[in-house]
Amino acid sequence: MKYLQLFILFTITLTITSSCEKNDAVIPQLTSVNVVHAVINASAIKVNTTGSNITYTSYTDSIRFGAFKLYSLVASDATPLSIVASSDTTKPLFNAELFTSAGEMYSLYLTGQYPQADTVWVREEMSNYTDSLIGIRFVNLSPNSNAIKVNIKGNATQLEANNLGYKQITAFKQYAAKTTNPNYQFEVRDAATSTLLTSFTLSYTRFHNHTLVIKGLTGVTGTNAISVFSVAPY
Template sequence: MKTLNSIILTLVALAYLTSCKKEVSTDLDAGVVNVTNAVIGGSTVTLIADQSIVSTSNTVAVNNYAIIPIRSSENRLTLGTAAVAATSTAPAIPSVTYYNQPITITSESNYSLFLTGPSPSAVESVLIKETFPYAYKDSICAVRFINLAQGNTPVSVNIKGQANGSEAASVAYKAYTDFKQYPAKKINPNYIFEFRNAGTGTLITSYTLTTPYFHNVTLALRGAIGGSTGVILVNNY
């Protein structure tokens, strides 16, 4: 008999498949990988053919995320961009591999993969094997922070109006915090988080999060410290 986690992962896969209007496979013996694409100057990445239980639309746009069900028989995860043939007005563009690493996928697998880096030719990654709760009691949600911003600068996170570092004192490049629980009630429909240089206290950017009732989200700081930055909201469910 499947464990509760296995059942919930299957439901996530089913929900994804149901929402996809294109042709899909009927193989539901799968885990999931939640991929976030924060590569500077990058483009939409695609899962290599035949790895996913979904036959099409296995793509992740720049500065976005996608939850991809993966067959439990897979032992390698590969994402990248396809080659583009030359035309009369433009040269050929070669394929680029963003990620190609071994991975263990079972029907209970739940991974998060964060892709970052200064360019498509220098992609770096963070792979997390998730163990977070899939649901919370009434009036609770949880938020995690990850630093994907170029510059090798530790950042702090605070709620607007509170002391610097109130939510995270120092998050190094490619490091991430645990999920922290927050009240999710009508009186707090949103939270304003401020990302700062942990050493100087200088504000990098802020993000207004609509309270994610009953589930988990990750706020991923992207871009380059001292240049253009932003935050990607990743739903973890």
């Protein structure tokens, strides 16, 4: 009987100890990185967030030119991120260990002309809009453009961005978001000559922030011609 009591006591102690150990499990702290693809002549890119080698041929996740994707990563002072073009996965376009903090959001803009890539890294500071407002900003990722300026169509004298050089990004600016005005039409011009380079109509999401990315090349036509795309609101 004495041995049975000791066995039961040992079993209870072991169970309690195991339960305590389970409660001490470390929960990874996450961060968000939005990868934006504006690399000319790179039709699609693949993003490796594992920190290890992967077989890209069987890795279906990709980002097309003029698009983006949001990734959740473990926050660290050395968060691994590797990006390749789907046309040649043996040569990274980008390979680095990023400093990220838990609960933060970052944007990684990829630009330039394949096989080279330039980057813009942004730690985001988003505004929350409680009224009928949105936020809009502009980033110039056109490698051969002069400084640009942006105006709302029909009002060329009031500038929404001015002298925006390559890889430069504006702060978010507030715009009214009312049912009577469901979109904004922007014109992108050469800052020095006022020549119209391209235009874009933004159909926005209320209470959110929108980034308008100016990509491509001036003076060309087709897929690589200068144009604008919107990064998903957040």
